Amino acid sequence: MAVLNEEQTMLRDMAREWATNESPVTAWRKVRDANEPAGYDAAAYETMAQMGWTGIIIPEAHGGSDFGWLSLGLVIEELGKTMTASPIAAASAAASAILLGGSEAQQAKYLPRIASGELIATLAVDEGPRHDPASIAASVKDGKLTGTKAFVAEGDTAGLFVVAATDGLYLVEAGEGVAVSRRHLVDFRSHAEVSFDGAPADKLEAGGEGLRDAVLDRAAVLAAAEMLGMAGQAFDTTL
Template identity: 60%
Template sequence: MAVLNDEQAMLRDMAREWAANESPFTAWRALRDAETGAGFDADAWQAMSGMGWAGIMVPEEHGGSDFGWMSAGLVVEELGKVLAASPIIGVTIAAWAIAQGDSDEAKARHLPALASGETIAALAVDEGPRHAPGKIGAKVENGKLTGSKGFVADAAEAGIFIVAATDGLWLVEKGEGVSVAGRVLADRRSHGEVVFDAAPATRLGDAAMAEQMLDRARILTACEMLGMAQHLFDTTLDYLKQRVQFNQVLATFQALQHRMADLFAEIASMRAAVEGGLEALDSRRRVPQAACIAKARANDVLNLMSREAIQLHGGIGMTDEYPVGDYLKRARVLENRWGSSAFLRDRFAGLAGY
């Protein structure tokens, strides 16, 4: 496990306590079953922002804490454990992109609003069903962006979009030239197709910066997946310890003990990869490689853990009464966001010169 300083440990503990008490899994179920179309609970997001979580990557001069990527990852992991619906990943990545970008006006206008939770940001990259950053068709001419993005998380709630175009990264405000159509995916979260028709755009950086943004999105998404995998392991272990079959507690069966031991080792390796990615971001060393390793390992382990959790719970694992199925559905969406394992292994090989 990563070695945390006192402030990071306090932040992790605060996030863990708040998520368990104020935004448990039942909060997600209530949001899902209400079918209001809202992607997240606005009051819960304001509470998160009030604790400073939205501004972790916002410089202090713009109202944030600039607390670093490890801190952001700790919060995202704890929220992942309870399957909390929030725009924190998109907001955090957008804040970094704007802070690193070319526009001082965008920094002054949008960073304080992101840190306070007033503005929601979404990342608009992929134009088709598969992650293919090398096949971007959106173009900017005379400061106007035209193109479509097929799968944008929190598109309906976003006030600004960080958009990957053929020549780099651009900021587009929702309004003139922007239309959003909702999409329904397996995880029942807020997704949408966004069409830009000569929408006014502000340049943030070149294509290299767009790739840097994607590496950060991969690592933070892997943090959410780590929280989900850890929760599935813990709840499955608790179930095996209390479920009785053939007059024996399931946890006493050696075959099941072996399976849980294997899963424990898999999650340990996943944690090492994800925390290694966060440390790479904070130290700015070999970030592209670390991002590939973190997200690919998260994809593989969460896929395995979600399948095993269903099976080890038996028939009830497939019912809506138990939360396991919600984790599996969310897992399948996240596994393909910002790159499948095959895509990331190919990218890692390319970075190594193969």
Template identity: 40%
Template sequence: MALVLNDEERMVKETADGFFAAEAPVTAMRAIRDARDPMGFSRDLWAKMAAMGFAGVAVPEAHGGTGLGLVAAGLIQEAIGRNLSLSPFLSTSILAATVLARGGTAEQKESFLPRIAAAELVMALAVDEKPRHAPAHVETRAAPHGNGFRLSGTKTHVLDGQVADRIIVSARTGGEAGSRHGISLFLVDPKAKGVKVEARAMVDSRNAARVHLDGVEVDGADLIGPLDEGFAILEAALDAGRACLAAEMLGVSAQSFETTLQYLKTREQFGRPIGSFQALQHRAAHLFCEIELARSVTLKALRALDEGDMRAPVFASLAKAKVGDVAKLATNEAVQMHGGMGMTDDYDVGLFMKRARAAQETFGDSAFHGERVARIMGY
């Protein structure tokens, strides 16, 4: 498995880098944040992403997407990380599209996948119920009712939940909380009776919500995948999301590093650029090596997922844990080397730090993924 990009992938990377730098730079993120836009992203940008083929990157060609796969999705997500661009790409184009492509019925695929590729709707995945990521800890219940089910429970940290046109909810149809068996996936209309969506402010200015379900009625056509056996589909979607989040954190790390290098070359102390000080050179060299390691493990995870490698879950967890740690190091070093000014809002490096912290916790931190790898390997 080559850990270098082929010609097609390099073209995707160049296109994505140019697109987000021009259409959704950090200044655009600041404008949306400062305006307190309840949408949390630009619909115009989302439409442009569809026109570029980005929104349908994980949607099969048979359903209107480009079907380029997760390596391409990761390259797009890396460009998003470099520019702190705001969009529902992760929630809709990666998580929801993967769930539907893997477990959806023919009718569900035909109804939703082309609309995802065309950026005509936003979808969210409601998984977690505890303060920290624990996808198997599902207490939300789906009780049989007529030709369908009634859902009751609460989901936390639902990315883009407050602007979603549909929410994919994990609910327990059997077993006990913590068991992987007995988890089923359902499509829920957020406007349905019994659904209450609470917007939550996040430190990185992204969308997230708490979703309350009180006897929400869904029918059999809203079930995604086999009854009681939805966890495998859910894990596949989460691994895609984890690998793409690793790619985004790689972009955050690389841009933080490059911004800091420019600062080291221009900021003077004692009559010379501070980049000439050996101690800072050593720290920069160490960070460069860590970012290159993060790049390799991220590409490995994305390729493994695209190729259906049985070890893909291990690589996805390894990438999420490693790049999370590197993003923390990169943003810490960026703020430190900028001095006290690094934490002021006038400098972008503080914004990169906030995004790195939120992304590191989303879908499992390094402790969660270390335990997951150990469990998969039989320890």
């Protein structure tokens, strides 16, 4: 078990108090019953941004707090306990790709907007029904990306996609050449099929050949933190 410093303990306790009082399971049920494509409460996410949670892994130079991955995991674990739906995990995973592989210009363009909560970013990797990042057909020619991604988390509201292509990761903004189709899943969270047809793409040149795997490792950690919160709460409830 990790030993928390004073700041991490305060952050965890603040997240626990907020999730318990302001975003209980009943709040998620309201989001679910509303059946909106976003799959989360935009006002609640704005509050998270105001508390600085959307910029926990982002450097101070780009508007974040640079508290690190353990701190982010603590927050997401607490949100998992009340099943709080938000794009914070998806956006943070996408931000990690820009941090690890982005140029100074790319970081300056996108990280402050992710940190402020203004921009929802997400990863677009898998192209089939199972997680298989080794099977990628999406490709880029002359700066234009073509391909289809399945089950893109927060794809319905994302303004920026970090897309896995045959030769690396690319930044693609929602809009030109991007079509989003909503998927209806049992958990009612936002997962979309996203098709790219000659969409303008900007490659993440840094990070080397291991960039994609490094980003996916971080995304997996965030998913595990959320599931840990859910499992822990389920266990406590049964006692």
